[in-house]
Amino acid sequence: ELAFRGVGLRKIYVTGETEVHALRGVDLAIHPGEIVVLLGPSGSGKSTLLNIIGGLDRPTEGELFHFDTQLTGIAEADLTRYRRENIGFIFQFYNLIPSLTAEENVRLVTDIAHDPMEAREALALVGLSDRADHYPAQLSGGEQQRVAVARAVAKRPGILLCDEPTGALDSQTGVRVLETLVRANRELGTTVLIITHNVGIAAIAHRVLHFLDGQIARVVENDTQIEPV
Numbered sequence: 040e041l042a043f044r045g046v047g048l049r050k051i052y053v054t055g056e057t058e059v060h061a062l063r064g065v066d067l068a069i070h071p072g073e074i075v076v077l078l079g080p081s082g083s084g085k086s087t088l089l090n091i092i093g094g095l096d097r098p099t100e101g102e103l104f105h106f107d108t109q110l111t112g113i114a115e116a117d118l119t120r121y122r123r124e125n126i127g128f129i130f131q132f133y134n135l136i137p138s139l140t141a142e143e144n145v146r147l148v149t150d151i152a153h154d155p156m157e158a159r160e161a162l163a164l165v166g167l168s169d170r171a172d173h174y175p176a177q178l179s180g181g182e183q184q185r186v187a188v189a190r191a192v193a194k195r196p197g198i199l200l201c202d203e204p205t206g207a208l209d210s211q212t213g214v215r216v217l218e219t220l221v222r223a224n225r226e227l228g229t230t231v232l233i234i235t236h237n238v239g240i241a242a243i244a245h246r247v248l249h250f251l252d253g254q255i256a257r258v259v260e261n262d263t264q265i266e267p268v
């Protein structure tokens with residue numbers, strides 16, 4: 040059983056007279072509990088696919104299934120519910136609310152989720168138990184991103200969608216963030232999808248999908264999946 044199955048996904052952006060073919064027929068299979076990395080040049084369609092999987096956007100053509108549910112045809116309200124219940128987003132910039140502490144930022148999610156973790160438990164998972172009462176400005180970039188990971192995992196999403204999660208961080212700090220994603224995968228069974236330009240990050244993946252020009256040009260299975268170092 041697949042967590043996500045995409046068949047012939049196409050995305051065309053129309054801006055005035057111009058059409059951009061961002062996805063040109065993508066077939067996709069993501070297994071539950073996998074860490075999948077999307078690698079490829081800027082503009083090759085990675086974010087477009089992530090946004091479609093996350094229910095932020097819809098394909099122009101093709102079908103996407105989440106287990107047995109076809110996402111491509113469902114009503115906007117159902118897509119919103121799907122996104123709220125199943126998806127944890129992590130972006131390059133942490134988007135924490137500056138006037139709230141780390142714990143309060145995580146609480147924003149746990150207060151409204153269906154079956155959340157305790158905010159403190161989520162912060163412990165990312166190694167920030169001792170920073171719960173700090174404000175974002177009192178935290179380093181890497182720590183802020185780990186709070187963002189805590190916020191994303193706290194609602195126990197089926198999948199974490201990460202768009203350049205270490206893009207704003209130096210490599211050593213980035214590794215600490217990757218460790219938290221691996222931990223969520225191992226300890227909670229969360230499926231993880233990571234967009235990156237960084238070939239090194241591919242080492243933590245079970246599978247790497249190489250994007251080129253709106254298509255998956257190559258799939259590499261990683262038998263020697265390693266801890267980030």
Ligand code: ADP
Pocket residue numbers: 052053054059060061079080081082083084085086087088
């Ligand atoms: P990547 O994530 O690999 O950098 P994207 O999915 O962001 O690639 O972009 C794929 C192509 O689609 C690019 O040519 C980009 O400029 C274009 N694109 C992305 N989003 C939009 C949008 N909202 N409107 C118009 N064109 C877009």
Ligand code: ADP
Pocket residue numbers: 081082086
């Ligand atoms: P980058 O690849 O530079 O990291 P993205 O491609 O992820 O940035 O795009 C960031 C945001 O800008 C996304 O919300 C995307 O939809 C939008 N975007 C990207 N390319 C275009 C474009 N050509 N026209 C309009 N919006 C775009």
